[in-house]
Every structure is written in C-alpha cells, then in structure tokens.
Amino acid sequence: MTRDPAPKKSESLEIRLPFSTKGRFMARCRDDGRSASEAVRGFIENEIEGPARSRSRVWQVLVAAMAGLALGAVAAPSLAKASAQTAFEQLDGNGDGVLTRVEYGRR
Template identity: 55%
Template sequence: MTNPRAPKKSETIEVRVPHGAKAAFAARCREQGVTVSEAVRAFMEREIGTPGRARPRLWHAAAALAAGLALGAVAAPSLAQTRTDHSPRAIFTQMDRNGDGVLSYDEFRR
C-alpha cells in the first residue's frame, strides 16, 4: 500500500502589509520554528476545516499573523503620516553619528 501524496503547493496569495508587521511576523515564526508559509497554510487549514499535517505550535504563529495584520491595520494610518526623508543627504546625516561630515567604517556598518 502506498502513502497518498500531499497536494502540490502551486498557488500563491499576495497580501500587502506594512514592512514592520511582516518583519515582526517573520521573527515570530522563526522563534516558533516554522516558516511564514507553514504558519499561513496552517491558519487556512483551520479556517476552512481541512485536516492538515500542521504541528500544534503553528497555532501560535497563525495567531501572531492575525495579531500582526490587525496591528498593521491600526498602525498603518499613523505611519503613513510620518514622512521620512530618503534623500542621500538625509541618509548620510543619519549614518554620520558623530556629525563630523566623514563617514567612518564603524558608522557605515551600524
């Protein structure tokens, strides 16, 4: 008797979220020992009621996804109002920690 093959993962979903929410969720997934894809798939399997091979700890990552998306939805309007100057001068000034007009290797590395 052969084992049934798992369905091929050929479909993708694009979700637009703030960078901070994505980074925080990815970090939480790493802490839980799962990939972002595993966490999202486990969440979907629970929502649509399909039995999955998801590990129990995926629940925490999926809950973090939901919390991260909710936080992103709340924080996005206030973040959108914050204007960041991405001009070369502004970036140099931010990197030049001691303000001497010269960028040292240590300043660049940070």
C-alpha cells in the first residue's frame, strides 16, 4: 500500500510587521531549529484545530500542576501536603479521589 504524498505547499501568505519583530521571530525560529515557514504553518494548524486543542492544553497544564504539587509535597511535606490535599479535595466534588473533567470544569 502506498501513502498519498503530502499536499504541495504552493500557497503563500504575506504579512506586514516591524523589522525588529521579524528579526526577533527569525532568531527564535533559528534557536528552535525550525524555519519561519514551519513556525507559521504550525500556528495556523493550531488555530484551525480550535478549542478542542486548547482544552487538551488545559488538561496538560492541570496534570503538570498536580505533578508539581505532588513533588512539592514530597520535598517539603510540612508546607505542601495540606494545601495540595485541600486544593484537590475542593476540586473533587464527589470525594471519590478521582478528578473528572466535569469536576474540574465546575471550578
């Protein structure tokens, strides 16, 4: 079975921005090891995907925050344990020890 080739990138988009902004953007792209075109295409794809992707990002941040709280609880139990537990209990509306999307969204 052969794969369909990726669509040809034949369209262009012209934008106007200050020279200093362009310079900073190009430097950032260079530091990230990608072209300006790749960065702009990635931005456009993220915009097209819309709110569903944003919700996914919220969950990623939430998981990272919970992990940070857990690590803080291990590093400084006297400082973090009570506040992390209290924060989780406030989010866990039904007290089952599992945080659902509904419970988080109710916040």
